[in-house]
Amino acid sequence: MNYETSPLAxxxxxxxxxxxxxxxxxxxxxxxxxxxxxxxxxxxxxxxNGIAFAGDxxxxxxxxxxxGMIATAGFDGWxxxxxxxxxxxxxxxxxxxxxxxxxxxxxxDALDSKFNSKGIQLMAAISTLVVSVFYxxxxxxxxxxxxxxxxxxxxxxxxxxxxxxxxxxxxxxGMASTTYVQFFKGALLLIVSTIVxxxxxxxxxxxxxxxFDDNSKPLQTIAANVAxxxxxxxxxxxxxxxxQEGEFGKAGLVKLSGNGEESVWSFAANTDGSYTxxxxxxxxxxxxxxxxxxxGSKDDAKFFPVGNLKEITIxxxxxxxxxxxxxxxxxxxxxxxxxxxxxxxxxxxGDTKYEVFYQKPTPGARVLRPGLKFKVDNATGTEKFxxxxxxxxxxxxxxxxxxxxxxxxxxxxxxxxRKSTIVAIAAIGFFYVLTLFLGVxxxxxxxxxxxDNNMSAPLLALSFGVILFAxxxxxxxxxxxxxxxxxxxxxxxAVAHDLMDNFLGLHMSDAGKVKxxxxxxxxxxxxxxxxGIVFEGMNVSFLVGWAFAVAASANLPAILMLLFWKKTTxxxxxxxxxxxxxxxxxxxxISPDMWVRYGLLPGxxxxxxxxxxxxxxxxxxIALIIxxxxxxxxxxxxxATEAA
Amino acid sequence: MGHGxxxxxxxxxxxxxKTTLGIWMFIAYTIVYAGFVVINAVKPTLMEKIIFGQTxxxxxxxxxxxxxxxxxxxxxxxCNAAEARMNK
Numbered sequence: 001m002n003y004e005t006s007p008l009a010x011x012x013x014x015x016x017x018x019x020x021x022x023x024x025x026x027x028x029x030x031x032x033x034x035x036x037x038x039x040x041x042x043x044x045x046x047x048x049n050g051i052a053f054a055g056d057x058x059x060x061x062x063x064x065x066x067x068g069m070i071a072t073a074g075f076d077g078w079x080x081x082x083x084x085x086x087x088x089x090x091x092x093x094x095x096x097x098x099x100x101x102x103x104x105x106x107x108x109d110a111l112d113s114k115f116n117s118k119g120i121q122l123m124a125a126i127s128t129l130v131v132s133v134f135y136x137x138x139x140x141x142x143x144x145x146x147x148x149x150x151x152x153x154x155x156x157x158x159x160x161x162x163x164x165x166x167x168x169x170x171x172x173x174g175m176a177s178t179t180y181v182q183f184f185k186g187a188l189l190l191i192v193s194t195i196v197x198x199x200x201x202x203x204x205x206x207x208x209x210x211x212f213d214d215n216s217k218p219l220q221t222i223a224a225n226v227a228x229x230x231x232x233x234x235x236x237x238x239x240x241x242x243x244q245e246g247e248f249g250k251a252g253l254v255k256l257s258g259n260g261e262e263s264v265w266s267f268a269a270n271t272d273g274s275y276t277x278x279x280x281x282x283x284x285x286x287x288x289x290x291x292x293x294x295x296g297s298k299d300d301a302k303f304f305p306v307g308n309l310k311e312i313t314i315x316x317x318x319x320x321x322x323x324x325x326x327x328x329x330x331x332x333x334x335x336x337x338x339x340x341x342x343x344x345x346x347x348x349x350g351d352t353k354y355e356v357f358y359q360k361p362t363p364g365a366r367v368l369r370p371g372l373k374f375k376v377d378n379a380t381g382t383e384k385f386x387x388x389x390x391x392x393x394x395x396x397x398x399x400x401x402x403x404x405x406x407x408x409x410x411x412x413x414x415x416x417x418r419k420s421t422i423v424a425i426a427a428i429g430f431f432y433v434l435t436l437f438l439g440v441x442x443x444x445x446x447x448x449x450x451x452d453n454n455m456s457a458p459l460l461a462l463s464f465g466v467i468l469f470a471x472x473x474x475x476x477x478x479x480x481x482x483x484x485x486x487x488x489x490x491x492x493x494a495v496a497h498d499l500m501d502n503f504l505g506l507h508m509s510d511a512g513k514v515k516x517x518x519x520x521x522x523x524x525x526x527x528x529x530x531x532g533i534v535f536e537g538m539n540v541s542f543l544v545g546w547a548f549a550v551a552a553s554a555n556l557p558a559i560l561m562l563l564f565w566k567k568t569t570x571x572x573x574x575x576x577x578x579x580x581x582x583x584x585x586x587x588x589x590i591s592p593d594m595w596v597r598y599g600l601l602p603g604x605x606x607x608x609x610x611x612x613x614x615x616x617x618x619x620x621x622i623a624l625i626i627x628x629x630x631x632x633x634x635x636x637x638x639x640a641t642e643a644a
Numbered sequence: 645m646g647h648g649x650x651x652x653x654x655x656x657x658x659x660x661x662k663t664t665l666g667i668w669m670f671i672a673y674t675i676v677y678a679g680f681v682v683i684n685a686v687k688p689t690l691m692e693k694i695i696f697g698q699t700x701x702x703x704x705x706x707x708x709x710x711x712x713x714x715x716x717x718x719x720x721x722x723c724n725a726a727e728a729r730m731n732k
Contacts, residue, residue: 075691075701082680082705089673089712093666093719097659332697369691369701376688384685391681395674414656418723422716429709564667 005152009470013150016474017165020181020481027180028172034513037174038105038493039409044179046416050423052179053407055186057084057398057428059135059483060142060454061544063189063435064476067460068453069373070439071307072342074366076373077439081432083394088428090556091399092421098563099408100417106490107405108498111558111573118503119574125498127554127577128402130585132491132524133531134547135403136484140532141543143480145454150473159532162477166484167525170492171518178485179410185478190427192471193434196457199464200441205312205333206321211446212463213305219340219359220279224267232256234277237263251345253280253356261295266358280358281306281450287351293451305459307448310338310361327437334440335364341372341443342450357450367443386609390545393613397548400555403486406493484528492520545611546588553580553616561624572628580620587612658726665726669719676711680704 035041044052062084069077103110108124140159147158169177208218224234230241237258248255254267254277265277281303284292293303312319313336322333341362347354362372370376374390375383398404408417435457442448442456447463449455458476462469496516500506508516535543558576561568588594591610592602683690683704691701 075699075705078705079684082708085709085712086673086677089670089677089715092716093670093673097662097666101656101659328698331702335694335699335702365692365694365699368699369688370684371688371691374684376684379685388681388685395677413654415723415727418720422720425716426713429713432709433706 006150006466006470006473008466009150009473012470012474013477016478017161017481020177020478021165021168023180024169024172024177027176034105034497034510034517036176037514037517038406038489038497040174040176040179042409043412044176044410046411046420047423048183049179049407049411049416049420051186051427052182052410053186053404053420053424054427054431055182055184055189055479055482056404056407056486057424058186058189058431058479059544060139060476060480062431063479064142064146064454064457065544066432066435067438067442067457068455070436071442071448071456072450072453073373074339074341074362074440074443075368075370078432078436079370079374079391080394081435083391084398085425085429085432086395087398088421088425090396091404092418092425094563095399095405095559096408096417096421097414099405099559100411100414103405103409105406105409105497106493107402107555107559108494108502110405111562112502112570114562115570115573117570117574120570120577121498121503123574123577123581124555124558125494125503127551127581128494128498129491130581131400131402131547131551131554132487132494133527134543134550135401136487136491136524136528137531137535138543138547139480139484139487140528141535142454143477143484144532144536145452146458146473146477146480150477155536156533160529162480162484163525163529163532166481166488166528167522169481169485170488170521170525174514174517174521175406175410175489178482178489179407181478181485182482185475185482186427189475189479190431190434192468192475193431193438193457196461196464196468196472197434197437197441199468200437200445200460201327201330202324203445203464204322204325205309205330205337205444207309207312208320209308209444209446210463211305211307212459213301217304219306219308222265222277224275224277226273226275232275247347247349248354251347251356253345253347253358255349255354263295264354264356278359280356282357283355283451285353285355303451305447305449306340306342306357307443307446308340309334309364309444310340312337330437331368331440333364334444335368337364338362339364339367339443341367342448344450382608385614386611389609389611389614392617393545393549393552393611396552396556396613396617400551400559401547402494402551402555403483403490406490407486488521488524488528491524492517495520495524549588549611549613549616550581550584552613553584553620555580557617557620557624561621561628565625565628567628567632568624569628569631569634571631571634572624572626575627576620576624579623580616583619584612584616587616655731656727657730658723661726661730662723665719665722669715673712673715677708680708 066077066080099110102113111124112120143162144155144158147153222234224232227233232239232243237256239254239256243249254265256263264280264282266280267275267277296302339362341360342357343360345356374387411417438457442460445463447459458473461472501508554577558573590606592605593610595602595605693700
């Protein structure tokens with residue numbers, strides 16, 4: 001599938017970047033102290049901070065990833081949204097006010113507030129860096145993915161633009177400019193997404209969506225018969241004798257030739273010995289590495305966007321289109337209809353690899369309940385464990401993300417910290433309702449690019465015209481921009497404040513702390529650019545899931561136990577972070593998903609689940625409890641020494 | 645060291661009340677969220693049943709989002725009242 005570069009999108013994008021840089025330079029003149037750099041002076045209004053929270057949180061994964069997942073896997077994609085929002089309740093009820101009360105610039109401050117422990121300073125700083133880098137990589141990769149349709153430039157250019165702009169933002173004004181960038185971006189994202197959802201509901205549902213691509217065409221279903229020589233005949237298209245015994249046949253597919261072209265179809269046998277063939281889309285990787293899309297190059301645009309309803313049922317009657325619908329009527333109509341979803345199979349024919357996308361007609365009610373991505377139906381114990389573990393990571397991860405936690409230091413009071421969290425919950429919750437309609441809208445409007453579903457929301461906007469596409473693409477880019485800024489502030493704070501100033505005891509002056517933070521921001525920015533280029537093609541949601549699991553395992557047990565268990569000691573906190581971080585990372589590295597990346601069979605992986613949270617979070621709690629109980633005497637004698 | 649808040653905070657006598665309230669509300673939300681996860685893991689077909697014209701999954705999902713917002717607003721109101729009462 002090929003995109004045409006939009007001049008309007010380019011103008012909008014560069015206008016936004018220019019605005020952001022101008023704002024940064026303006027705010028930089030007011031950022032002279034470390035409190036100004038790391039915490040925006042602690043005087044951001046709670047409403048502004050709440051929307052900025054939403055801006056921080058609605059990252060590439062939340063906006064692009066969830067919409068894309070809903071578009072291809074239905075309700076399972078929305079499960080991520082439910083888990084992400086639930087995590088904010090942990091932040092509101094347990095973490096918001098204590099974090100504000102105990103910390104100054106970084107979340108390490110809060111963990112270390114009672115102890116002044118080198119162990120906590122070191123481990124919390126390492127944890128902050130690890131989680132931030134895990135979160136940075138998908139953002140940068142997302143920037144590269146977006147820049148192709150938006151600016152018509154290669155992946156590395158997109159990553160470099162984001163990296164350079166963000167590093168300038170952070171290195172000039174720190175948390176103040178980051179906050180205002182996130183505020184504008186978060187607010188605009190909510191407004192524009194509401195407009196797109198309004199357009200989706202007004203358009204309603206149709207079995208033959210127009211989509212946005214002139215090359216889009218209705219998918220064909222044809223009848224075929226087996227000839228006397230054993231070949232399959234479908235009009236002028238044929239498959240040779242023995243087609244059912246070949247690699248395609250074993251996969252339930254057939255490759256047909258005719259008119260000088262080849263095509264791939266999924267087949268179903270009829271009782272009379274004939275076959276029904278459904279058109280499939282395919283990508284061929286040839287032995288020399290070149291790829292063909294439906295038999296042509298990308299520029300030939302033979303690989304068209306998909307996504308439609310097979311049948312629409314309204315009040316028991318089948319209709320071809322519905323007209324405008326209200327939000328609940330829209331979901332109800334989808335529920336009663338049949339949706340064409342897409343499966344994927346790999347076929348190796350000689351040295352040539354075929355990636356085949358085939359039609360899967362699915363009842364709407366099945367689409368609007370879990371099970372298409374997560375294995376919950378007839379699941380094994382391990383599959384159930386994996387699902388529960390993922391939902392636990394999403395629930396516990398939010399309140400442990402360093403770039404979210406530092407935002408509590410930008411407001412003037414505990415009440416403001418609480419109120420800004422509630423604004424964030426309202427804004428993010430509303431946005432996640434919108435994502436359901438954006439995802440289902442993409443699913444049914446003929447705009448899904450099967451080779452990259454991350455682009456579903458921008459391409460849905462494109463089906464309503466290039467202006468909406470330009471605006472939403474620029475916002476998606478700004479989403480990456482803003483989230484990366486927050487992450488780099490968190491990471492630079494960990495290096496300059498936690499490691500250099502506290503752990504190494506360099507005791508820098510206030511101006512020195514700001515300078516160290518800015519240098520650290522530039523270094524982390526360069527690392528982010530490098531990793532964004534290296535990890536091109538890696539799944540965005542996959543990496544964000546890791547970040548949540550690692551954050552929840554390394555940070556949350558320490559935060560909660562410090563707040564709610566009086567026997568917690570410094571060594572217990574350091575042990576908890578160490579065990580949580582290493583066990584989560586270790587389990588990820590030996591998981592089936594990683595085994596595939598090593599080029600090995602997933603079934604041979606030492607553990608058979610991908611989400612480690614259900615093991616690593618309890619381990620982190622246990623480590624803290626055991627070590628704290630073992631070091632009670634140390635803690636008491638340390639307190640006595642301080643008192644003396 | 646650099647510990648403590650970046651801005652000066654006043655004394656908050658309502659802190660204990662807010663902590664206790666937060667824990668109870670956290671437990672309430674966790675139970676509802678856990679119910680959603682457990683149903684999916686143990687009896688996922690229940691999520692396909694229809695109530696109020698939608699699948700249980702959609703109703704429960706919207707319910708979780710709405711419940712979160714309602715609890716958050718109630719929590720804030722109770723905290724505001726406690727702060728006004730106890731920090732006179």
